[in-house]
Amino acid sequence: MGRINMRQMKVNQKGRIASVKVAGELGRRIRDMGLTKGAEIRIQGRAPLYDPVALRVRGFTLSLRNSEADFIDVEIDD
Amino acid sequence: MGKQLEQRTIALGGNPNAGKTTLFNALTGSRQHVGNYPGVTVERIEGFVRHQDTEFHIIDLPGTYSLTAYSEDELVARDFLTEMKPEAVINIVDAANLERNLYLSVQLLELGVPVCIAMNMVDSAKSMGISIDTVKLSRLMQVPVVPTIARSGEGKEQVLDEVMKLASAGGNVNKFQISYGDDLDQVLIEMEKVIADGQFLDELYPGRWIGIKYLENDPDVVEKGEQQDPDLSKQLLAMVDKVSRHLETTLGTFPEALIADYRYGYIGAILKQGVIKREYPADRLLLTDRIDRVVTNRFFGPLLMLAIIYGLYQFVFTYSQVPIGWFAIFFEWLTDVVSSVLPDGLLKSMIVSGVIDGVGGVLGFVPLIMFMFFGIAILEDSGYFARVAYMLDRVFSIFGLHGNSVMPFIISGGIAGGCAVPGVMASRTLKSPREKLATMLTVPFMNCGAKLPIMALLVGAFFAEHQASMMMLITLIAWGGALLVAKFLRVTIISGPPTPFVMELPPYRLPTMRGLLIHTWERTWQYIKKAGTVILGISILLWAMMTFPGLSDSDKQVFIQQRQELKQTVPLSVVQEIERKAGGEPVTLSTEALSLRKKLVLIDNKEGEAGLRGSVAGRIGISLESVSRFAGFDWRTNIALVGGFAAKEVVVTTLGTAYSLGEVDPEAAVSLGDTLKRTPGWTPLLALSLILFTIFYAPCFVTIVAIVKESGSWKWGVFSMVFNTVLAFGIATLVYQIGSAVGFLGG
Ligand SMILES: Nc1nc2c(ncn2[C@@H]2O[C@H](COP(=O)(O)OP(=O)(O)O)[C@@H](O)[C@H]2O)c(=O)[nH]1
Numbered sequence: 001m002g003r004i005n006m007r008q009m010k011v012n013q014k015g016r017i018a019s020v021k022v023a024g025e026l027g028r029r030i031r032d033m034g035l036t037k038g039a040e041i042r043i044q045g046r047a048p049l050y051d052p053v054a055l056r057v058r059g060f061t062l063s064l065r066n067s068e069a070d071f072i073d074v075e076i077d078d
Numbered sequence: 079m080g081k082q083l084e085q086r087t088i089a090l091g092g093n094p095n096a097g098k099t100t101l102f103n104a105l106t107g108s109r110q111h112v113g114n115y116p117g118v119t120v121e122r123i124e125g126f127v128r129h130q131d132t133e134f135h136i137i138d139l140p141g142t143y144s145l146t147a148y149s150e151d152e153l154v155a156r157d158f159l160t161e162m163k164p165e166a167v168i169n170i171v172d173a174a175n176l177e178r179n180l181y182l183s184v185q186l187l188e189l190g191v192p193v194c195i196a197m198n199m200v201d202s203a204k205s206m207g208i209s210i211d212t213v214k215l216s217r218l219m220q221v222p223v224v225p226t227i228a229r230s231g232e233g234k235e236q237v238l239d240e241v242m243k244l245a246s247a248g249g250n251v252n253k254f255q256i257s258y259g260d261d262l263d264q265v266l267i268e269m270e271k272v273i274a275d276g277q278f279l280d281e282l283y284p285g286r287w288i289g290i291k292y293l294e295n296d297p298d299v300v301e302k303g304e305q306q307d308p309d310l311s312k313q314l315l316a317m318v319d320k321v322s323r324h325l326e327t328t329l330g331t332f333p334e335a336l337i338a339d340y341r342y343g344y345i346g347a348i349l350k351q352g353v354i355k356r357e358y359p360a361d362r363l364l365l366t367d368r369i370d371r372v373v374t375n376r377f378f379g380p381l382l383m384l385a386i387i388y389g390l391y392q393f394v395f396t397y398s399q400v401p402i403g404w405f406a407i408f409f410e411w412l413t414d415v416v417s418s419v420l421p422d423g424l425l426k427s428m429i430v431s432g433v434i435d436g437v438g439g440v441l442g443f444v445p446l447i448m449f450m451f452f453g454i455a456i457l458e459d460s461g462y463f464a465r466v467a468y469m470l471d472r473v474f475s476i477f478g479l480h481g482n483s484v485m486p487f488i489i490s491g492g493i494a495g496g497c498a499v500p501g502v503m504a505s506r507t508l509k510s511p512r513e514k515l516a517t518m519l520t521v522p523f524m525n526c527g528a529k530l531p532i533m534a535l536l537v538g539a540f541f542a543e544h545q546a547s548m549m550m551l552i553t554l555i556a557w558g559g560a561l562l563v564a565k566f567l568r569v570t571i572i573s574g575p576p577t578p579f580v581m582e583l584p585p586y587r588l589p590t591m592r593g594l595l596i597h598t599w600e601r602t603w604q605y606i607k608k609a610g611t612v613i614l615g616i617s618i619l620l621w622a623m624m625t626f627p628g629l630s631d632s633d634k635q636v637f638i639q640q641r642q643e644l645k646q647t648v649p650l651s652v653v654q655e656i657e658r659k660a661g662g663e664p665v666t667l668s669t670e671a672l673s674l675r676k677k678l679v680l681i682d683n684k685e686g687e688a689g690l691r692g693s694v695a696g697r698i699g700i701s702l703e704s705v706s707r708f709a710g711f712d713w714r715t716n717i718a719l720v721g722g723f724a725a726k727e728v729v730v731t732t733l734g735t736a737y738s739l740g741e742v743d744p745e746a747a748v749s750l751g752d753t754l755k756r757t758p759g760w761t762p763l764l765a766l767s768l769i770l771f772t773i774f775y776a777p778c779f780v781t782i783v784a785i786v787k788e789s790g791s792w793k794w795g796v797f798s799m800v801f802n803t804v805l806a807f808g809i810a811t812l813v814y815q816i817g818s819a820v821g822f823l824g825g
Contacts, residue, residue, distance in 0.1 A: 023295075023334060025148045029580040031338035032144040034178050039342070044367060048376045049472035052481075054583055058177040058342075059360060061367070061583040063468050065475065068578060 002076055006053070006069035014042045015074035022071040034058040035072060083133040086245050087162065091155060091186065092170035093179050094141035095584040097198040101170055101228035102138045103596060105238075112600055119790040120154045129238040137164065143178070143582075145185045147298035149509060156298075159191050160282045165245040168237060170196045170228070173203035173210050174585075176354060180345045187221065187254035190284040192244045195223040196237050202587075206364065207357030215353045220254065229590060255286065256344045258337055261328075262293065265321045269314055276310045279303060292318050293333035366461075366585040374465055383466060387488055390457070391496075394449040395527075401445035409438035424625070432621030437614055441606070446527075448602045450489055450500045455597040457485075459589035463507070464581065471579060477561040478568025478576070480513040487517075491524035492557065498522040498777055502784040503601065510577030516564045518785055519798050522777035523560040525553060528726035532772050535730055539751030540765035556773050563805070616779050620724045623695040624717075624732075629688060637685045641678060648674055686735050695720055709771060709810035710764040710818075719771070725778050761824035767814040774806035 003018050017039045020030050034057050035041070044054040044061055054063040090105075092098045103110075106125030115122045123138040139158060140151035147153055159167065169186055171179035186193050197212050216223040222240040226233030257263055269289035273280070279288055279302060291299035292314045303311040318333065325331055331339075373379055413430050420426040457463045463485070471481030483505070490501030501521040508514035525533065533552055541548045568574075629637075645653050648670055655671040656678075667675065690696050691713070699716035706716050714736035721728040730750065737753050754760045776799040777785070786795035817823055 020335065023332060025146075026578045026580075028144070028146055028148060028294075028334065028338075029578045031335060032146070032181065033580055033582070034181070034342060036335075036339045036342045038339075045370065045374060047374065047469050047472060048379050049469075051472045052468060052579055054370070054374070054468065056367075058175075060175045060178060060585075061370070063579070063581050063583055065471065065579045068580060 003073050004076060006055075006072040006074050007066050009043045009053075009074060009076075011043050011045055013076065014040065015076040016040055018073040018075045020072050026068060026071070030064070030068065030072065033062050034060075035062070041074065083128065084131055085133050085135060086166075087135045087137070087164045088166045088168065088241055088245070089137045089139050089159060089162075089164040089191075090168045090170065091139040091159075091182070092141060092196075092198075093143055093172065093175075093182055095582070096141070096170045096172040096175075096179060097228040098138065098141055098170050099596075100590075100593060101168075101196060101198065101226065101234070102136065103592070104228055104231040104234050106136060112603075115154045115158075118150050118154060119788060120150055122154075127238070129235075129242065132242065134238070134241070136168075137162075143182060145182070145189070146294075147296050150511065151509065153298060156189070159186075159189060164191065166192045166194055166241045168196050168241060169193050170198050170226075173197050173200045173225075174206055174208055176210065177342070177345055177349060180348075181341055183219075183221075184256065184341050184344065187219075188256075188284075188287050188290065190254075190287065192248075193221055194237060194240045194244055195219075195221055196228075196233070197223055197225045198228050200225045201227045201229075209355045211353050211355070214351070215348070218348045218351060218353070256340065258290075258340045261321055261325060262333060262336060262340075265317055266290065266293075269317055272310065272313060272317075276307060278307055278310050289314070290337065293321070294337060295334060364585070369586050370465070370583070373462070374469060379465075379469055383469060386457075386462070387493070390453045391488075391493060394446065394453050398445045398449040401448075402442060405438070405442050405445065409434055409442070412438075427625060428618065428621060431625075432618040433614065435617065435621075437617065444602065444606060446497060447500045448598055450497075451601045452594060452598045454485065454489070454504060455594045456589055458507070459587065459593055459597070461584045461586045464583050467581065468583060475576060475579075477565045478513070478572075479517055479561075479564050480508055480510055480577070481579070481581075482508045483513065483517040486521045487524060487557075487560070490521040491526040491529070493553070496524060497526050497528075498524065498781040499784050502781060502788055505788060512568065512572050512574050513577060515789055515794065516567050516572050518788055519567060519794065519801075520560040520564045522781050522798065522802065523556050523563070523774060525556050525773065526726065528778070529772055531730050532722075532726065533769060535751055535754075536765040536769055539755050540760075540762040552769060552773065555770070559774060559809075617724055620695075620721065623698075624690060624693050624721070626694055627692065629685070629692060633688065633692075634685075637681055637688075640681050644674070644677055644681070683735075687737070690717060690732075690735050706807075708815065709807060710759070710767045710814045711771075711810075712759070715768065719775065722772075723776055723779060725780070726772075729772070763814060763817040763823035766817070766823060767810040770813055771806045771810040774802055774809060776800075776803045776806075 004015075009015065017035050017037055019037065020027060020035060022030070039057055042056045044056050046053050047063075051066045052063045053066060053069055054061055056062075090098060090102055102123065102125065105127045107127075109127070110123060110125040113122045113124070114120065120140055125136050125138070127134045127136060137158065139155040142149070142152045142155055145152050145156045147156075158164075167186055169183050171183060183193065183195060195215075197210055197215075200210065203210065210225070212223040212225050222244065224233050224236045224240055226237060228234075258266065266286055266289045269292065270285040272278070273285040273288050278285075279299075282302075283291075283299070288299060288303070292303070295318075300311065300315070303314070322332055325333060325336065329336075373382060413434055416429055416434065417426065420429065454463075457466070463482075466484055467481030469481070470484045474481055474483050485507065486501045486504045488496065489504050490496045490498040498521055501524070502518045505514050505518040505521070508517060533549065537545055537548045537552075652668065652670045652674055655665060655667055656675055659665050659667060659671075691700070695717050696713065698720060699713035702716045703711075703713050706712075711719070714733060717736055718729045718732040721732040733754075734750050737750065737757075754765075776782075782795040782799060785798055786792050789795075
């Protein structure tokens, strides 16, 4: 069990959202799209320039910028 | 006549990509109307459907994931529901993506509006091995749930039945309420009491909902509250403050976050009770994922994107040529008819040069725009559009734009030969207000199809040896300039943090023809409406400016005399030959007659030049000379550029008239190029200065109208006119002056 920042996750790596440390519009958007504490995610891929990142959460694919992923900590199993 | 139909207003809401448009069309057929919500640029689509003895008036709410106050779309949806109080809301949800879709349903239910869930896409969910127990879901949430397949219209009658029942019952049976944990539940009860006692905003919202919005820090509700009862509002804020601090110390979180957690928690708890059945594990790799592996691949993705964009271009500009030709033929025919019916004179000149040329010019774009919108609809409906935004966001975000800005740029002529009008209109796909504005203000710098003849003329005449590299350079300058200006705008007048990208990559789907055609037609019709009305006035105005006051009688006399003198130098038979030819007789002109006719045309052209010079536009051109000479432009160029404000196509023709060449066909402007080259002062440096000016100066009027429409304010239309022209003039002057000083390019 370890906690890492979403930006550091590798493609195909899985984890659970540990915390989303941002309020205001950005925080709201992130949470509204289902990235709330405990949600299971898997990194699907990264855009050709490594940013944004695409991930699977709650059965759909979501993309966000690395600068937005920075606010999200993820618990990983290994 | 049967008995009176009962009228009921209902709304249709749901997440983007849930099939809302499809269901709306299935319900209402062609009985639709597109408009705008008052004061905002959000589209409002409404329609009618008859069900048994009821006439339903359906409002299509904007597709949203939530009901916050952060975006215009969400506010509009929320305000509509609370202010118009529809008798029911059809909440369309995607069965294959239930968890996130229900997040909006929960918010709708909390708002207290009567909700009926249309469980859509049950077919595509099934093909993914997902089946939903709608009966169980309905029982657990206490809401009617109807499975539908919007594409085939399946289930739409049942939805209307349920809506009927809801409306007659006056709402959902039970009051919907979910728990937000002990701390928040406790404070919500207290807040609810305070709100009820103070009759706070109670004509609009349920008490508990107001409490939740205060806890979420919703700026819109807090502001409304402040206006109605500042003291009570302060009291509520104090309660929020207290519980926030408590949550911070005990749980390390804050109300807004906790509320979202509990909403998803509620949904998760319901779905776990056997509502969703999956044949395969939930994290199985879907077809969409496999397509994405290729389509957004690091190496292959960008290549494919280039190929697709190029294909779109080819498609639009190749296939629209034919109908554009029909339009041209039609307007030529109309010109001929009008010319032969009306006597020579001002009326004819106005109708032909003002009305037909002006309106024809605008309507001439229609096929192009239709094809463009059709192409875009394919990319949008299939889901590819979102991938383009995903791949290019990194580049565009550097300049304060958004991945979704790429399409407007390309449509406007990012590769060469687009049109800024559909480009500006395509900026609609951007949901972020600042990025959208910066996009629509910079797309007119692209080299649209109407600027190309000007470039071709100048490059052909002055940079004949380097045509290809010059054209390439022009494209690069346009892009570089547009991105830098976007950056400039985003750090000055449209400053503000980037709008969150956080975007769904929807599953790939095969678009339906019906959906594509509806999309295309809706947008094209809006273009026709907006362009058709304003442009008529403007083109008549420009015609008048280029025609009046016209030559004085004595000046006209001079030309008449010149013609007569010329005719006296040849035998009468030669003059008659020309007259017979002009009368439509099939005579072959002799060499003398040909030479005479040439000379006569020269006089006509001189007269045209003199007329233009003496017109209002000419005088403006001449008076601008004192300024424009810094960039090297004389009055002739000035008039042409003023004319280009109506439509950039006009620049080359007007230059032709100003240089006494008569009407110049923009496609074959060789003679104009030669004339310019021989004119003293026309150095390659001047040509470069004019090229730069043309790239950057004011967009044509139709584009400005589009900017006004899309931004919702005249301010931005005026801004782009003034700002772009000043910028263009600055750049052209700089290059011309430095070039002249150092003797660059013959300056
Ligand atoms: N298989 C299937 N596809 C659907 C259904 N309803 C809509 N679609 C497709 O889903 C896509 C998105 O639909 P649209 O109505 O544009 O979604 P909106 O964004 O909610 O308006 C389109 O390609 C539709 O053809 C359905 O019930 N089943």
